Amino acid sequence: MTSIRLKPAYLNLYPEFALACRRDAWCINHGNTTGFDEQQTRVWLDTLAREQPQGLLYLWHHDSPIGQLELAPAMARMDGSLGGYIYLLYLVPQWRGRGLGRWLLEQALQQIRAAGSTSAGLRYLPTNLAAEPFCLRQGWRKEGPVDEQGQLLVKDLIPLMPTTRYANANAT
Template sequence: MTNLILKPTRIDPYPEFTLASHRDAWRLNHGSDAGFDEQQTLAWLGALTRQRPHGLLHLWHHQCPIGQLELDPAMIHRDGSQEGYIYLLYLVPEWRGRGLGRWLLEQALQRIRAAGSSSAAMRYLPRNRGAERFCLRQGWRQEGPVDERGQLLVKPLTPLSSLHSHT
C-alpha cells in the first residue's frame, strides 16, 4: 500500500473528518442520520484519546485522510483475560473495494497482538450487510445473540509475544 500512512491522532486537529467518518458509519448502520449525536460522539472520542492515546488513528493518502480506526488493543476483562476491541474501522466511500479494508483491519490486529491480547472483538449492526460479509470473510465468528449494540464478532489471535517465544 504505497503512499499510505496510518498514524495516531486526536479529535482536535481533524474534527470535520473524524465527525464525518462517524456520521457516515452511523448512516451505514442505521439507514439515516436520525439519532446521530455529534456531542456524544465528540465526548466519546475525547475519552478514547485520553484513555488510549493511540486509540484513534487516521489513514492518510498523501496529505488527505481517507480512513479512521478506533480501538483498544488491550481491554482487561473481569476474569483477567485480555482482548483487543475495534470500535470503528472506516474508509471514505471512494476508497472502499480496493483491499484497504483488509489492510486496515490487519493493522488493527497487529496492534492488538503487539499489546499481548489473545483475541479481538468488534460489533456490527445486522442492517449493515456489507460489514457482516466483510468480517465473516476475514475469519471473524459471530458470538451470542444480537442485542441493542449489534452482533458481537470475535477472532482468536496468537499474541506476538507467543510467536516470538517459539523462535
C-alpha cells in the same frame, strides 16, 4: 501501499474529519442520521484520544485522511487475560472496495496482538449489509445473539494448543 499511512488522529487539527466518519458510519448502520448525537460523539472521540493514545487513528493517503480506526488494544477480562476491541473501522466511500479494509483490519489486529491481547472483538448492526460477509471472510466468528448493540464477532489471535489425548494407563 507506500503512500498509505496510519497515524494518530489529532482532533485539534482535523476534528471535523473524525465527526464526519462517525456520522457516515451511523448512516450506514441506521439508514439515516436520525439519532446521531454530535455532542456525544465529540465526547467519545475526545475520551478515546485521551485514554487510548493509539486508539484513535487516521488512515492517510499522501496528505489527506481517507479512513479512521478506533480501538482499545488491550482490555482486562474477568479471567485476567487481555482482549482488544475495534470500535470503528471506516474508509471514505471512494476508497472502499480496493482492499484497504482488509489492510486496515490487519493493522488493528497487529496493534491488538502487540498489546498482549489474545483475542479481538467488534460489533456490527445487521443493517450494515457489507459488515458481516467482510468480517466472516477475515476469519471472525459470531458469538451470542444479536442484541440492541448488534452482533458480536470475535477472533482468536493466538492458535489454541492442540489437545493431546493420553491413553488411560488403567484401561484393560
